[in-house]
Amino acid sequence: MDRIPDGRRDGRTVSPAEKAQARDVSLRRIGGLFTAHRGPLATVVAIIVASSIIAMATPFLLRAVIDRALPERDLTLLAWLVAGMVAVAAVTSVLGVAQTWISTRVGQQVMHRLRADVFAHLQRQSIGFFVRTRTGEVQSRITNDIGGMQAVVTSTATSIAANLTTVVATTIAMLALSWRLTLVSAVVLPPALWLTRRVARLRREITAQRQRELADLTVTIEEGLSVSGVRLAKTLGTGPALVDRFTASSARLVDLELRSELAGRWRMAAMSIVFAAIPAVIYLGAGLPGTAGTLTIGTLVAFTALQGNLFRPLMGLLNVGVTLTASLALFARIFEYLDLPVEVAEPARPVPLDPATARGHLRVEDVTFSYPGSDTAALAGVSLDVPAGTSLALVGETGSGKSTLAALISRLHDPDAGRITIDGIDLRDLRPADLAAVVGVVSQETYLLHGTVRDNLRYARPDATDADIEAATRAARIHDLIAALPDGYDTMVGSRGHRFSGGEQQRLAIARTLLRDPRILVLDEATSALDTETERAVQRALDELARGRTVVTIAHRLSTVRDADRIAVLDHGRIVESGTHDALLDRRGRYAALVG
Structure with missing residues (x-):
């Protein structure tokens, strides 16, 4: 099969579409x-x-x-x-x-x-x-x-x-x-x-x-x-x-x-x-x-x-x-x-993991990862141990690798070296459905479907009853607002959720994650784009969501992570400090500089 290399042809860039036609x-x-x-x-x-x-x-x-x-x-x-x-x-x-x-x-x-x-x-x-x-x-x-x-x-x-x-x-x-x-x-x-x-x-x-x-x-x-x-x-x-x-x-x-x-x-x-x-x-x-x-x-x-x-x-x-x-x-x-290769492939022989009995012990073992086309590693030799039921906060400047690590934990990418495990099982050995049931993600970019509030919540768990949905929205501090709408849970959220404010969208996303009841929760700057008052409301919902779970939190506002069991400071893809809030302040190192 003839192939057209990346580059230029007749003085112009050859697009992937044109390369497809040459096949x-x-x-x-x-x-x-x-x-x-x-x-x-x-x-x-x-x-x-x-x-x-x-x-x-x-x-x-x-x-x-x-x-x-x-x-x-x-x-x-x-x-x-x-x-x-x-x-x-x-x-x-x-x-x-x-x-x-x-x-x-x-x-x-x-x-x-x-x-x-x-x-x-x-x-x-x-x-x-x-x-x-x-x-x-x-x-x-x-x-x-x-x-x-x-x-x-x-x-x-x-x-x-x-x-x-x-x-x-x-x-x-x-x-x-x-x-x-x-x-x-x-x-x-x-x-x-x-x-x-x-x-x-x-x-x-x-x-x-x-x-x-x-x-x-x-x-x-x-x-x-x-x-x-x-x-x-x-x-x-x-x-x-x-x-x-x-x-x-x-x-x-x-x-x-x-x-x-x-x-x-x-x-x-x-x-x-x-x-x-x-x-x-x-x-x-x-x-x-x-x-x-x-x-x-x-x-x-x-x-x-x-x-x-x-x-x-x-x-x-x-x-x-x-x-x-x-x-x-x-x-x-x-x-x-x-013919596109699957970069994150399903395992040929998956290891079973029952979401109902999973403990949620998360380990990151000497993980290195680079984005395609990049000469610089986004993560290099990162190792972390997050026991079941504890919380880990990842902090650092923009581009330090925090969101990349969060993406690896939810297996949006696979590491180039090292491995990430849940209860001792490599993520690459888990069925995608099992992993999604165990790991829940709430990010800054909330995506809501063009449908009713009820449809958006049931998207996470189609068999959820109305009672399950109401319990999740109450925990996410959003039930009263939904109930006050003219059509209640049958209200159309609009394209990409523009019917609701940013804080309301976040709480709907939290309720949707609650319905799945994951053992591990990844909070990727979930409140960074919100005003102070809205952030407090969302944070209360997040605290409810995090109760009894293993939590990995990424935040620019360090006030939201001070109570974490452990804080890891990332810099250029490497962990440069880790410990509790007070211990890191006493060291007067990178974390103290970020707080100050």
């Missing part, structure tokens, strides 16, 4: 998408073959009408022949309906499986992948790219079978009528194949450009029409610039669509002219000395009808080649996501 996509792999549907596809092929064979009876019935029934005035024979034509049309129509139903069902099932596989695989990606990927790019791959495949996935296999069978059957019928005229008709193939090859290459290039442009358009919509994006645009006055960006991207899409359509139309126009000229050549050939008198009128009419009918399946077969070649750009983008 060779195996037709065998595309065909593998249909492996599970061999039975229905075999039925479709059988229907197509039967339909094509039955349809070939029509020109022979027509020849008999012209050469025998009409000249001989045989009404009985004429009635039977006409009835046969109607029966052929009826049978092929019924078979066509059955073929369409089966093939469309198979295609939609393949599309469903592809969408589900991509979504599931992306769910397994580490947080680093989503940090590196543009907002809207993922949505564009799943919606625009897979949506663009629909015509190929749902109809390509049946179209190939139907058109190929029809072409073969028609050619056999033409040879049976006149092999000489068949050779005359064959002159259309070379120009058809040449034009098709040119259009296929052009369509693939245009398709790749169009999908990149669609991704850019989706990114603009995601960034410009979200609540945060609209607020930013209005406060900075960048609305007109966003409109210009969207309009320019949309205009480029119009140009690409026009180029894609015209690339096919001029080929179709050229082929129509060629096919229109073939009957004239046939009539001329029928009058040449070598063939004159050897063909009946019925044979000539039937042959001309067959030759005319050959145009549609032959062009359909060539169009499939164009469409499939163009769609390789789409398959390349989707397979690129399916």
Whole structure:
């Protein structure tokens, strides 16, 4: 497989999307998408073959009408022949309906499986992948790219079978009528194949450009029409610039669509002219000395009808080649996501850990970690022991590694060296669901879904009863506020929770974590963005949440961590001091400087 290295091409940066288009996509792999549907596809092929064979009876019935029934005035024979034509049309129509139903069902099932596989695989990606990927790019791959495949996935296999069978059957019928005229008709193939090859290459290039442009358009919509994006645009006055960006991207899409359509139309126009000229050549050939008198009128009419009918399946077969070649750009983008390595993989042989009986003893053993592309370690040789039921506070300047360590404890990343254990079990040996049940996280960036308050709380525990939900919100000091709303727990929180203030969102997040009842709690600067009064309310909720649990707290405001059982001071990814609040103040070291 050819690879494009990171860097520049023709003086410009090569994007990941463009590198995806350079990947060779195996037709065998595309065909593998249909492996599970061999039975229905075999039925479709059988229907197509039967339909094509039955349809070939029509020109022979027509020849008999012209050469025998009409000249001989045989009404009985004429009635039977006409009835046969109607029966052929009826049978092929019924078979066509059955073929369409089966093939469309198979295609939609393949599309469903592809969408589900991509979504599931992306769910397994580490947080680093989503940090590196543009907002809207993922949505564009799943919606625009897979949506663009629909015509190929749902109809390509049946179209190939139907058109190929029809072409073969028609050619056999033409040879049976006149092999000489068949050779005359064959002159259309070379120009058809040449034009098709040119259009296929052009369509693939245009398709790749169009999908990149669609991704850019989706990114603009995601960034410009979200609540945060609209607020930013209005406060900075960048609305007109966003409109210009969207309009320019949309205009480029119009140009690409026009180029894609015209690339096919001029080929179709050229082929129509060629096919229109073939009957004239046939009539001329029928009058040449070598063939004159050897063909009946019925044979000539039937042959001309067959030759005319050959145009549609032959062009359909060539169009499939164009469409499939163009769609390789789409398959390349989707397979690129399916082939992404899982940086934080599920264990092949997970070690069981019952969240109900877990003690919550947390150990960090000589952990080192660097972010991809960074030459500096975010953490280097960090070791900590947090016994079950105790609290640890991590303090330090911005960039010292506090949030990185919190992310490792919840396994958003895996350490490059060393290990982190819960009750002696390496996090990498735990099922993600077990780890999520044992480790709860409340961060500064609270994310609420666009749904009701009840829906947001049940997102953490779908089987929670209304009584469980109320108990959690009371503990989080948010029940009274929710109950006072006109719709109570059925109040819509709005996009990203903008219906509530920052402190209220934090308390809803705390209630959501309480529903999970984790043994280990990670508080990542959960109150740093709040005013003093709101912070007090949230802190009381956090104190309730932390009761009886192992707690790791990260805070800039050192007043919130002074009561921790142990405080660790981080500096450039290393622990430089640790101890209680009073002991660290007595040392007059880094912690004392931070407090002072």
